[in-house]
Amino acid sequence: MKDQRPDPDDLLEVVKDETHRSKRGQLKIFFGACAGVGKTFAMLQAARQLHAEGVAVGIGIVETHGRKDTQEMLEGLPVLPRTTVSGNGRPTSEFDLDGALASGYKLLVVDELAHTNVAGSRHAKRWQDVEELLDAGIDVYTALNVQHLDSLNDIVGGIIGVRVRETVPDRIFDAATDVVLVDLPPDDLLARLSAGKVYLPVSIERARQNFFRRGNLIALRELALRRVADRVNSDVRSYRVSHAVKTVWPTQETLMVCVSADRSQEKLVREGARLAQRLQAKWIVVHIDQPYHGDDTRARETLLNIAAAAQAAGAEFANVPGQDVAETLLDYARKRNVTKLIVGNPLGWQFIPFRSRLQERIARAGPEMGLILLSVDDVRPAIKRKVTDTSQSYAQALAIATLACGATTALAAWLLRVFDPSNVVMLFLMTVVFVAIRLGRVAGAWAALLSVACFDFFFIEPRLSFAVTDTQYLFTFALMLAVAIVISQLAARMRSEARVARAGERRASTLARIARDLSSVIKVEQVVSICRDAITPLIGAQVVLLIPNEKDGLVASQATGQVDLSVAQWAFDHAQEAGLGTQTLSAADALYLPLKASMATRGVLAILPAGERLSNDPDDRRLLDACCSTIGLALERIHFVDVAQDTLVRMEGEKLRNTLLSAVSHDLKTPLTAIRGLAETLERTKELPEADRSGLARSIRIQADELKRLVGNLLDLARMQSEGVHLNKEWHSVSEIVGSALGQSTPILKPRAIRTVLPPDLPLVEVDAPLIERVLINLFDNAAKYTPPTSTITIRGGASGDSMYLVVEDDGPGLPTTDPEALFEPFTRGQKESSIAGVGLGLALCRSIVAAHGGTIRAEAHKPRGVVFEIRLPLGTPPEIESESLYDQAAHSDR
Numbered sequence: 001m002k003d004q005r006p007d008p009d010d011l012l013e014v015v016k017d018e019t020h021r022s023k024r025g026q027l028k029i030f031f032g033a034c035a036g037v038g039k040t041f042a043m044l045q046a047a048r049q050l051h052a053e054g055v056a057v058g059i060g061i062v063e064t065h066g067r068k069d070t071q072e073m074l075e076g077l078p079v080l081p082r083t084t085v086s087g088n089g090r091p092t093s094e095f096d097l098d099g100a101l102a103s104g105y106k107l108l109v110v111d112e113l114a115h116t117n118v119a120g121s122r123h124a125k126r127w128q129d130v131e132e133l134l135d136a137g138i139d140v141y142t143a144l145n146v147q148h149l150d151s152l153n154d155i156v157g158g159i160i161g162v163r164v165r166e167t168v169p170d171r172i173f174d175a176a177t178d179v180v181l182v183d184l185p186p187d188d189l190l191a192r193l194s195a196g197k198v199y200l201p202v203s204i205e206r207a208r209q210n211f212f213r214r215g216n217l218i219a220l221r222e223l224a225l226r227r228v229a230d231r232v233n234s235d236v237r238s239y240r241v242s243h244a245v246k247t248v249w250p251t252q253e254t255l256m257v258c259v260s261a262d263r264s265q266e267k268l269v270r271e272g273a274r275l276a277q278r279l280q281a282k283w284i285v286v287h288i289d290q291p292y293h294g295d296d297t298r299a300r301e302t303l304l305n306i307a308a309a310a311q312a313a314g315a316e317f318a319n320v321p322g323q324d325v326a327e328t329l330l331d332y333a334r335k336r337n338v339t340k341l342i343v344g345n346p347l348g349w350q351f352i353p354f355r356s357r358l359q360e361r362i363a364r365a366g367p368e369m370g371l372i373l374l375s376v377d378d379v380r381p382a383i384k385r386k387v388t389d390t391s392q393s394y395a396q397a398l399a400i401a402t403l404a405c406g407a408t409t410a411l412a413a414w415l416l417r418v419f420d421p422s423n424v425v426m427l428f429l430m431t432v433v434f435v436a437i438r439l440g441r442v443a444g445a446w447a448a449l450l451s452v453a454c455f456d457f458f459f460i461e462p463r464l465s466f467a468v469t470d471t472q473y474l475f476t477f478a479l480m481l482a483v484a485i486v487i488s489q490l491a492a493r494m495r496s497e498a499r500v501a502r503a504g505e506r507r508a509s510t511l512a513r514i515a516r517d518l519s520s521v522i523k524v525e526q527v528v529s530i531c532r533d534a535i536t537p538l539i540g541a542q543v544v545l546l547i548p549n550e551k552d553g554l555v556a557s558q559a560t561g562q563v564d565l566s567v568a569q570w571a572f573d574h575a576q577e578a579g580l581g582t583q584t585l586s587a588a589d590a591l592y593l594p595l596k597a598s599m600a601t602r603g604v605l606a607i608l609p610a611g612e613r614l615s616n617d618p619d620d621r622r623l624l625d626a627c628c629s630t631i632g633l634a635l636e637r638i639h640f641v642d643v644a645q646d647t648l649v650r651m652e653g654e655k656l657r658n659t660l661l662s663a664v665s666h667d668l669k670t671p672l673t674a675i676r677g678l679a680e681t682l683e684r685t686k687e688l689p690e691a692d693r694s695g696l697a698r699s700i701r702i703q704a705d706e707l708k709r710l711v712g713n714l715l716d717l718a719r720m721q722s723e724g725v726h727l728n729k730e731w732h733s734v735s736e737i738v739g740s741a742l743g744q745s746t747p748i749l750k751p752r753a754i755r756t757v758l759p760p761d762l763p764l765v766e767v768d769a770p771l772i773e774r775v776l777i778n779l780f781d782n783a784a785k786y787t788p789p790t791s792t793i794t795i796r797g798g799a800s801g802d803s804m805y806l807v808v809e810d811d812g813p814g815l816p817t818t819d820p821e822a823l824f825e826p827f828t829r830g831q832k833e834s835s836i837a838g839v840g841l842g843l844a845l846c847r848s849i850v851a852a853h854g855g856t857i858r859a860e861a862h863k864p865r866g867v868v869f870e871i872r873l874p875l876g877t878p879p880e881i882e883s884e885s886l887y888d889q890a891a892h893s894d895r
Contacts, residue, residue, distance in 0.1 A: 036198035044073035058105035114148035186217035253281030285310035340370035518634035595632035602635035741776035778842035787812030
């Protein structure tokens with residue numbers, strides 16, 4: 001049994017397309033063969049029906065052309081006011097895009113999709129205005145004639161004899177949600193024209209003589225029907241994929257259009273677009289960049305125009321370097337799995353000696369591929385222009401080659417005093433190689449010919465004559481000429497290939513360096529530095545990185561007054577390029593490229609040209625696009641790193657909050673409950689003996705002191721973590737600090753035995769005495785909590801090297817955990833659940849205070865039982881203390 005489930009990849013493509021369409025507004029095109037078939041009338045009729053059903057419908061712009069029935073259809077529908085644009089020196093009424101975006105209508109009627117906007121408008125074409133409306137989620141009804149489709153423009157021009165200048169890319173037509181064909185037979189259309197329902201009476205006769213001829217209308221109607229049929233075929237294919245209909249499985253076609261740097265090749269691009277659309281196939285436009293000496297500016301500009309036309313039509317453009325055109329084309333075609341090649345077939349007769357035509361070589365070397373030949377105009381005029389444009393550079397190269405051969409001849413004449421003529425031949429060959437490498441193949445060939453002539457004329461008998469007495473020299477001259485020409489051509493080829501390799505290596509190394517540097521950045525400032533140091537020298541223009549803030553408003557990464565933030569914001573919001581060199585806001589002084597990442601657009605890269613224009617080289621543009629993608633991914637990684645850090649901080653804060661609440665609910669609640677119970681006892685029992693009353697009061701005071709100590713530790717630790725520890729250091733005696741701490745802790749430590757072992761010669765230490773006392777009090781409190789009343793607590797001290805140590809040890813039950821360091825973490829207790837009061841902050845506070853003094857504190861088990869806490873503080877250099885005799889001498893001298 002056959003598996004009737006849909007193919008996952010094809011189904012995913014359909015789902016992705018439907019998901020993309022669901023996020024945008026819906027576009028409905030009323031399509032016809034020409035003006036007058038009733039597209040605008042049908043569009044307004046559909047809009048009125050939706051308006052009657054309660055849909056918010058607005059008229060963005062409709063051209064009535066004076067037709068009464070069209071004006072009547074507008075009655076009752078809200079019409080948006082137009083905006084005035086001062087273009088071409090005079091104010092012109094145009095469609096108000098901003099007003100339409102802010103209007104709040106669910107559906108807008110925007111007539112004449114192929115209309116060209118007035119200079120100074122946001123977009124050059126009205127179909128770009130419609131795209132922005134769709135991106136904003138607004139549905140659009142529009143009208144379009146078949147002659148305005150870009151892929152059919154050339155065919156329509158051949159039919160009606162006039163080239164239509166206003167065109168719409170086929171991708172807009174193909175991406176429309178619905179296309180309604182409004183059709184009318186030619187005879188009925190001519191009758192409407194005669195009745196004045198198409199144009200005003202003054203224009204009827206002229207239209208009948210030029211455009212509205214019956215043959216033209218029949219041909220245009222066929223084109224419209226075929227184009228709609230092709231679109232329906234695409235919808236049927238999507239339906240078959242989504243419903244697993246496998247009775248038909250179309251072959252995946254890939255077309256490759258082979259072009260040269262000539263204006264006649266634009267026809268190949270249009271034919272390729274039309275064929276690719278009909279076959280529903282991917283297509284590529286390829287140009288083989290053959291190395292030659294000189295700079296053909298016109299050919300380069302023509303190639304850039306072809307590349308722009310190909311990319312606008314939805315193709316991928318590739319400029320592939322290579323020596324042999326046929327071989328390079330076939331290699332690239334096999335690499336891209338191309339099934340059909342489209343090649344131009346010049347109308348003129350061409351003859352290249354000892355070399356077959358390009359079409360024949362492709363057909364012979366690649367029989368597995370289909371070959372389509374299309375007639376194009378003869379390309380020889382472009383070759384003439386090339387020769388004319390580069391004649392000056394060639395003349396300069398030939399002149400230098402002639403001088404080099406002359407200098408070699410003079411040097412050879414001097415060397416012939418020592419060497420034989422056969423040995424001097426190598427000097428001429430070396431000159432040929434040098435000229436070919438430095439000046440190109442034409443100059444190298446001229447140097448080869450001139451070297452043989454100079455050698456024959458000056459050094460072969462009879463001298464100063466081209467006559468040769470020995471016929472063997474003829475073979476020598478022929479061989480020398482052949483070797484020289486071959487060497488010159490190989491040297492020139494090596495030079496050109498080295499030039500192409502250097503350019504490719506420069507782009508590859510730059511992209512690799514940018515990718516390497518961006519892979520380790522963690523801050524936006526680092527990305528800005530990489531853009532400035534790497535991309536700016538590469539493209540010869542200033543680069544400004546614009547990053548969105550919390551409200552998705554762009555902010556320039558560096559101070560510059562040349563960046564237009566409004567244009568950059570539009571590029572960011574719509575994830576499309578804008579500004580200089582594009583069809584969106586082209587009046588801007590910079591190019592704005594969105595930094596697209598996998599999840600969202602992360603910023604905009606502004607390119608500020610140093611001169612009047614940016615480079616349109618396709619290779620440079622592909623490199624710039626790759627850099628933008630890499631930068632976008634780096635910014636997205638930084639964004640998610642920040643999100644992860646914020647999440648971690650929130651998690652830690654939540655953990656601290658929960659721990660604090662747990663401590664407050666358990667450990668702080670215990671002394672409060674005890675105080676309240678003791679107070680109630682005092683209040684209700686009025687005849688208590690004095691001794692009992694005094695005991696209750698003492699218990700209340702002890703619980704209050706414990707509560708005060710807990711809250712104090714909590715507040716002190718919070719203050720130290722937020723503000724740091726502020727020390728007031730002075731030179732103190734350790735014995736005095738220990739004595740003061742023991743005095744304050746006496747109520748806590750009773751009835752435990754206290755043993756102090758402090759040498760009398762302990763040096764002074766520079767500390768903040770109250771804070772060190774706080775450390776000792778917390779250690780005493782900790783020992784009192786976790787040792788029985790019969791325990792002995794010992795305080796020892798001493799000096800060792802450049803530090804002083806204090807040790808507090810007990811003989812209690814010992815450490816409750818195997819990791820003593822964990823006891824110094826905030827809210828960490830030796831016993832998780834016990835009746836012993838405390839929140840686990842005492843030891844954490846001790847470590848903070850000791851660390852602020854530059855010391856250390858650690859805990860370890862005492863043998864055989866108990867715990868040892870050791871504090872080490874730096875000694876420093878204490879001040880000198882004057883002896884008593886010196887004071888006595890000073891007092892006697894004063895008397």
